[in-house]
Amino acid sequence: MSIYGVEDFLARAKAYIEIGDENALRHACLELRFSLESIVYQRLRKIGDKLPRSVYKSWQPQKALKLLLSFEPRADQDITLDICVETVDGAPSGNRQHIGDYKMFSVKWLNKSYNKLGKFLHLTSLSEDDSPPQINATDLQEILDEIERVSTASLVLTMNSITAVACAVCKSDMYVSLSQIEEGSVVECYKDSCGAKHNIVKLDEGRFTADRIGFQSVPCNKCGKSFSIEDVKHGELKDCWNCSQTHVVGWGYSAWPIPEKSTV
Numbered sequence: 001m002s003i004y005g006v007e008d009f010l011a012r013a014k015a016y017i018e019i020g021d022e023n024a025l026r027h028a029c030l031e032l033r034f035s036l037e038s039i040v041y042q043r044l045r046k047i048g049d050k051l052p053r054s055v056y057k058s059w060q061p062q063k064a065l066k067l068l069l070s071f072e073p074r075a076d077q078d079i080t081l082d083i084c085v086e087t088v089d090g091a092p093s094g095n096r097q098h099i100g101d102y103k104m105f106s107v108k109w110l111n112k113s114y115n116k117l118g119k120f121l122h123l124t125s126l127s128e129d130d131s132p133p134q135i136n137a138t139d140l141q142e143i144l145d146e147i148e149r150v151s152t153a154s155l156v157l158t159m160n161s162i163t164a165v166a167c168a169v170c171k172s173d174m175y176v177s178l179s180q181i182e183e184g185s186v187v188e189c190y191k192d193s194c195g196a197k198h199n200i201v202k203l204d205e206g207r208f209t210a211d212r213i214g215f216q217s218v219p220c221n222k223c224g225k226s227f228s229i230e231d232v233k234h235g236e237l238k239d240c241w242n243c244s245q246t247h248v249v250g251w252g253y254s255a256w257p258i259p260e261k262s263t264v
């Protein structure tokens with residue numbers, strides 16, 4: 001059994017690809033999606049209890065792998081781990097011992113492949129009726145080969161400790177890794193309805209602050225809580241993370257739709 005335990009998914013995918021008709025290939029897509037999801041979630045789980053599963057369990061793998069990358073910038077690259085063996089007197093002997101291989105697909109590859117598999121799993125939309133996506137055994141075989149390569153990894157590494165910090169806007173937990181503290185990264189609130197950005201500023205002894213300096217928040221017209229607007233373009237709509245009131249954000253902002261004035 002490999003460390004990611006995706007053999008059963010891959011074996012079934014292989015069998016379906018061999019059958020090769022459209023129905024079998026669709027089933028292969030499903031098995032391949034399961035293996036991708038399984039690998040990415042297991043990798044995130046390695047971060048440990050500091051990052052509760054509830055944070056990412058409903059996410060699509062592309063978003064989950066991006067989160068992992070924000071923690072560990074090299075998390076989507078293959079790594080070979082060797083140690084240098086010491087002699088009895090403590091000096092390096094020059095002998096290297098192979099510890100294992102960490103393998104992971106790139107975010108770009110995952111995005112492309114996951115979307116491609118997803119396309120075949122849905123009935124075609126009206127706009128696609130003229131040229132429905134063609135399911136293709138060669139494409140699926142290529143995806144299977146890459147998953148198989150990653151599944152032969154002998155190590156699942158995690159190099160970072162993670163600290164929970166509250167979003168300055170909605171107060172929900174965000175997670176910041178040691179690399180992000182060292183690099184003074186920008187960390188975005190995970191709550192989709194919030195998305196507030198924070199500058200991570202390193203203090204001393206591993207302490208840091210997550211502040212909103214330079215980013216914009218405005219109070220909600222209905223509940224008064226602040227919500228972030230730094231990513232909103234002129235004329236775009238944005239819902240309050242707290243009460244879901246929609247606002248249109250422009251040079252000014254107001255409740256949307258504009259409430260009718262009372263004529264009493």
Ligand SMILES: [Zn+2]
Nearest residue numbers: 167170189194
């Ligand atoms: Zn937030």
Ligand SMILES: [Zn+2]
Nearest residue numbers: 220223240243
């Ligand atoms: Zn509100």
